[in-house]
């Protein structure tokens with residue numbers, strides 16, 4: 001694997017197509033999929049999803065412009081961030097984005113001012129229980145307040161269309177979607193009862209998990225909980241949407257790094273590699289665990305090491321304790337499996353070290369052939 005400089009992320013855009021189709025199928029086609037671009041905005045992923053007919057959840061003007069350049073129609077975008085800059089709302093609206101997430105009066109006022117008459121959905125809070133990345137606290141509001149916001153949005157001349165939530169990223173229990181849908185149902189019912197506002201859009205957010213070291217529920221089981229809960233708590237005349245990020249691209253990327261140094265420090269064995277917290281492995285700061293392989297040393301007995309990145313910063317420690325082959329040495333390739341989501345998107349130039357390169361599987365094959373014949 002020495003034919004290309006590490007670190008790099010190798011991506012397989014065909015996997016994204018497979019994941020997209022599997023998710024559609026799990027809902028018998030009765031779902032609007034808004035891919036959460038923030039998970040990985042590589043153009044090959046976006047192009048494939050665009051071809052499949054996906055819609056897109058966008059967090060910023062930067063993501064909107066990237067999609068527009070690829071020919072994605074703005075009416076297939078949902079501006080799902082509830083903390084938008086006024087300028088971004090203004091430009092998004094001018095470009096043709098029609099759907100915005102809100103969870104406060106001020107955000108509604110902003111959308112009403114810069115995107116008059118647009119469709120909005122109100123995000124409710126969830127506990128984030130049983131997820132690796134709870135998104136509770138910073139986003140979403142109470143059920144009661146959400147009902148008030150629906151009315152406020154209409155008062156400000158917007159079109160309140162529905163409710164959204166996010167059960168927390170990498171959620172391990174389908175039951176958490178049911179709990180959130182039950183709450184969303186209260187907003188639907190109360191908006192109709194109190195204000196005669198009929199909502200018909202339920203955005204079930206992200207949270208779809210990717211296989212790492214713990215067992216995960218399968219897509220079909222989560223979809224079936226969502227569909228059953230919608231029937232039970234809201235009714236049949238609702239358009240179900242979902243915003244997978246991690247699920248769509250997680251298993252479509254593998255991060256490859258090299259060992260730079262092995263040393264003993266304060267009684268611990270350390271391994272330093274050429275990528276770390278600031279260069280793709282940001283999620284490990286909360287001890288998010290990837291499956292790790294060391295190329296060619298799969299059968300070597302393992303022992304505990306502290307695994308760290310290459311920068312001059314003590315935060316750049318990937319795992320305090322992780323099992324690695326006991327004879328791991330400089331130059332060995334350390335491979336992070338299913339690392340397509342929230343890796344390269346977070347990578348910085350900290351310490352003057354470039355983010356990992358990204359190659360498609362096809363590009364890597366070409367590089368390999370060139371190296372063989374050189």
Ligand SMILES: Cc1ncc(COP(=O)(O)O)c(C=O)c1O
Nearest residue numbers: 036080169206207243244245246
């Ligand atoms: C509004 C919104 N939708 C969808 C997602 C994607 O979540 P996930 O990657 O867990 O599927 C996120 C992630 O932060 C988000 O903020």
